[in-house]
Amino acid sequence: MRVFARVLFSEYFVLWLCLACFALLAPAVPGLASPRNLSNMFSNMLPLAVAAIGQTAVLIGGGIDLSVTSAIAMASTCGALAMTRGGEPGSAAAGIAVMLAAGLAIGLVNGVSVARLAMPPFMVTLTSMMFFSGLAIWLTRSRNIHNLPASFLALGSGAWPVVITLAAAAGAHLALSRTWHGRRLYAVGMNARTARVSGVPVARVLTLAYLFSGLCAAVASILYTARLETGSPLMGQRILLDVIAAAVIGGTSLFGGRGKVPWTLGGVVFVTLIDNAVNLMGLAFFMVLTVKGVVILGAALLDRARVNYAGR
Amino acid sequence: MFTTMRKALPLIPLAALLAGCGSTGGPGQLTVGVAFETLQTEYWVASRNAIEAELKKHNARMLEAIADGDANRQFEQIRNFITRRVDGIIVVPKDAQTIIPMIREANKANIPIVLFNRPPAESDAVSVAVVADNYSIARDTVDYLAREAAKTGRKHKAAILIGDLGDINSIGRRDGFEDAIKPHAKWIDVVARIPTEWNQEKALAGLTNALQANPDIDFLFSSSDLLLPSVASALKTAGKYKKRGEPGHVLLGTFDGDATAWRMLQEGYVDAVGVQDLYFDTAETVRAVLDWRAGKQPPARIVDKGFVIHAGNMAELAPRMWGANIAK
Numbered sequence: 001m002r003v004f005a006r007v008l009f010s011e012y013f014v015l016w017l018c019l020a021c022f023a024l025l026a027p028a029v030p031g032l033a034s035p036r037n038l039s040n041m042f043s044n045m046l047p048l049a050v051a052a053i054g055q056t057a058v059l060i061g062g063g064i065d066l067s068v069t070s071a072i073a074m075a076s077t078c079g080a081l082a083m084t085r086g087g088e089p090g091s092a093a094a095g096i097a098v099m100l101a102a103g104l105a106i107g108l109v110n111g112v113s114v115a116r117l118a119m120p121p122f123m124v125t126l127t128s129m130m131f132f133s134g135l136a137i138w139l140t141r142s143r144n145i146h147n148l149p150a151s152f153l154a155l156g157s158g159a160w161p162v163v164i165t166l167a168a169a170a171g172a173h174l175a176l177s178r179t180w181h182g183r184r185l186y187a188v189g190m191n192a193r194t195a196r197v198s199g200v201p202v203a204r205v206l207t208l209a210y211l212f213s214g215l216c217a218a219v220a221s222i223l224y225t226a227r228l229e230t231g232s233p234l235m236g237q238r239i240l241l242d243v244i245a246a247a248v249i250g251g252t253s254l255f256g257g258r259g260k261v262p263w264t265l266g267g268v269v270f271v272t273l274i275d276n277a278v279n280l281m282g283l284a285f286f287m288v289l290t291v292k293g294v295v296i297l298g299a300a301l302l303d304r305a306r307v308n309y310a311g312r
Numbered sequence: 313m314f315t316t317m318r319k320a321l322p323l324i325p326l327a328a329l330l331a332g333c334g335s336t337g338g339p340g341q342l343t344v345g346v347a348f349e350t351l352q353t354e355y356w357v358a359s360r361n362a363i364e365a366e367l368k369k370h371n372a373r374m375l376e377a378i379a380d381g382d383a384n385r386q387f388e389q390i391r392n393f394i395t396r397r398v399d400g401i402i403v404v405p406k407d408a409q410t411i412i413p414m415i416r417e418a419n420k421a422n423i424p425i426v427l428f429n430r431p432p433a434e435s436d437a438v439s440v441a442v443v444a445d446n447y448s449i450a451r452d453t454v455d456y457l458a459r460e461a462a463k464t465g466r467k468h469k470a471a472i473l474i475g476d477l478g479d480i481n482s483i484g485r486r487d488g489f490e491d492a493i494k495p496h497a498k499w500i501d502v503v504a505r506i507p508t509e510w511n512q513e514k515a516l517a518g519l520t521n522a523l524q525a526n527p528d529i530d531f532l533f534s535s536s537d538l539l540l541p542s543v544a545s546a547l548k549t550a551g552k553y554k555k556r557g558e559p560g561h562v563l564l565g566t567f568d569g570d571a572t573a574w575r576m577l578q579e580g581y582v583d584a585v586g587v588q589d590l591y592f593d594t595a596e597t598v599r600a601v602l603d604w605r606a607g608k609q610p611p612a613r614i615v616d617k618g619f620v621i622h623a624g625n626m627a628e629l630a631p632r633m634w635g636a637n638i639a640k
Contacts, residue, residue, distance in 0.1 A: 030396060037395040044388045142476055142509060146409040146433065224384050230409045238382040279392045282375035285351055 013306060014250050014266035017299060018273055025277050032280055045272040046165040047223040048239065049265055052246040053172045054216025056264045059247055060176070061209040062189040062256025063114055063121035067128035068243055071106040071217035072224065072236035073136040075099040079221070080145035080231020083152060092152035099225075100218045106132055107214020111207030136233035145231035156226025168219055172212070173261040185209055189256030246271045249299050251307075270299060342372040344601055345393030347386055347403040349379050353538055354570045355588075356404065358634050359428065362594040363402060370598060372399070383410040390414040393423075400424040400601035408433040408480060415439045424604035428597050429588075431480065431613065440600045442614045444588040446481045449618035450488030450567055453586035454533055456620055457565045458496035460583060461531055468563065470531035471504035471522050473515050473539050482510075485535045485567055500531060508539060516542035523550040530562050537568040537585070537635070540576060555580035556623065569621070570635040577626065584622040590634040592616050 007016045026033040051068055058065045079102070083095035106128060113124040154160060176182035184205045187195040196202045224235055250267030252259030274295050278288045344367055351357050364374045375398060379386035383406040393401050394417055401418055405411035405427055415437035418425035424440075431441040461468045472489050475482030486505075493500050503526045506518035515534075523529055523546060530552075534543050547553040547562060554561040557580070566573050569587030576582040593616050600610040621629045630636040 031392075034395060037392070040388070040391045040395055044391075047384075144407055144409045227413065228383055228387060228410045229413050230383070230407075232383065232407075232410065234381070234383070236382075236384065238380055238385065275388075276392060279377050279389055280396060282345075282377070284376065285348075285378035285380075288378070 046161040047220040049268045051220040054213035060259040065213045066125040070129045070132035072221040075102040075218040075221035076225045076235040077136040078102040089149035103214040103218025107211040111210030115203040115206035342399040344400045345398040366598040444616040446484030447488040449586040450485040451492040454492035468531040473534045475535045515539040519546040534566040537570040537573040571639040574635040
């Protein structure tokens with residue numbers, strides 16, 4: 001019973017939940033535990049993990065970034081355009097630089113609007129999502145861009161996605177847990193006014209969080225674009241729920257001040273596992289959405305009940 | 313803690329339900345992964361159901377996945393099918409380019425992959441595509457309308473609702489329209505080409521504007537039945553929603569063959585429908601998977617010539633029109 005209680009109240013509860021789900025589903029879902037499927041699941045979770053890490057930083061600061069999908073689309077479009085001048089493959093380095101710049105630019109717009117102009121994060125990032133999604137479609141006239149350079153496409157397979165994701169996760173984890181800036185972000189998320197009175201440069205801290213989210217979205221876009229070998233104005237359009245769900249299920253608070261990169265990685269594993277399992281089952285489309293929604297809601301409720309109980 | 317455990321209890325039957333859904337087919341039964349980009353239109357739902365029925369006929373089991381418009385999700389779903397070692401894959405790709413890496417993955421795993429309704433871009437990846445001849449079906453539909461226009465002995469002003477120009481099917485339909493009009497230029501003057509991106513709101517706004525600018529438009533081709541509700545609404549607003557034979561009737565042609573088109577054809581608002589022969593397409597798609605699996609490589613492209621249904625042949629061709637069967 002003591003072991004059960006330790007698991008239930010562990011801060012890595014979501015990872016235990018993943019293990020329990022996996023153990024329960026593996027015997028019944030054909031192929032779930034096969035090495036090839038595990039490898040698929042692992043590679044599927046990498047771009048999502050990068051985007052969710054950026055979202056975690058913003059959530060810890062008490063905000064939310066709904067524009068992460070449009071940042072992915074804009075980075076994909078701008079980068080692909082930069083790499084295919086005249087329809088021929090061009091410089092991968094230039095394309096990557098443009099993609100990162102596009103993500104940072106969107107992060108800067110969000111950060112300045114939220115932190116300096118004191119606008120509500122929900123409204124700012126919702127508006128950014130609409131504006132930049134529209135801009136990406138306008139830039140390409142709804143067309144996909146292909147013929148990307150081989151050196152860029154190589155980033156979508158093999159060891160590169162693993163290296164890039166691990167670097168992003170380790171960097172973010174160290175920045176949040178071992179630096180002054182990380183501690184300031186938690187302070188701002190818990191209570192911005194108190195943090196300001198205590199001398200924390202709240203506006204700068206928040207702007208940096210949104211910049212980081214934009215940068216992570218651009219990195220996720222690099223991975224998505226390279227593996228599909230196509231720049232698309234619709235890239236990542238449907239993953240917003242997964243990005244936010246991964247962070248929140250992991251334990252990051254929607255009200256700020258609480259969250260960790262390893263928790264989010266646990267949430268990413270959970271979301272990817274459920275997605276993979278319902279897909280392998282061959283459930284009807286409507287059932288997939290329903291089951292996925294119910295399981296994610298159930299996991300979030302369980303986490304809430306657990307945290308409430310621990311706080312008594 | 314027991315309170316928390318009680319709260320967790322509802323998850324257990326849910327997990328058990330999930331686990332129960334993963335049962336495999338019987339011994340010797342083939343499993344085919346079917347991946348649709350979306351099920352948001354009547355055409356895709358009818359196609360999915362027809363493919364399922366066709367697979368059942370061949371004692372094959374369907375494993376389905378819907379990407380909900382997300383090419384990355386489709387990529388992951390195809391890889392999941394490969395992991396499951398399905399016997400074949402049928403896919404409606406999000407678009408011609410993003411499907412290429414997915415075809416390559418299937419090629420590597422030596423699993424037959426057949427594209428339904430949308431062809432891939434040119435590449436070294438090996439697949440079979442079963443596609444409607446959008447160009448010739450649209451051309452024949454518009455040609456029928458043009459001949460009907462010529463019978464009136466007066467000049468007509470025409471408009472076309474164009475789909476998404478990033479979609480090769482949409483381009484084929486537009487080109488079919490333009491080439492059918494050319495020989496009838498003395499009867500027909502095209503005054504509006506309305507881009508819709510397959511969006512009903514854009515179609516409604518565009519057609520309403522065109523009818524305001526050219527109130528005498530009396531010849532209209534919609535690149536998809538999907539846009540017919542917008543067409544009906546715009547024509548009603550302009551006071552031009554009239555049946556065949558009524559004064560002010562707009563010659564109206566459309567493409568796909570869904571239940572709405574069938575109903576409007578019966579009622580007399582639509583004059584001709586270019587129909588994708590869904591039953592031919594699904595039968596050929598499943599046959600291509602089975603042939604390929606049996607070692608007989610099908611041709612890279614199987615073309616559905618479709619047909620044009622109009623008031624004159626309605627009774628004869630209705631059983632082949634998928635929308636007419638849905639509407640029953």
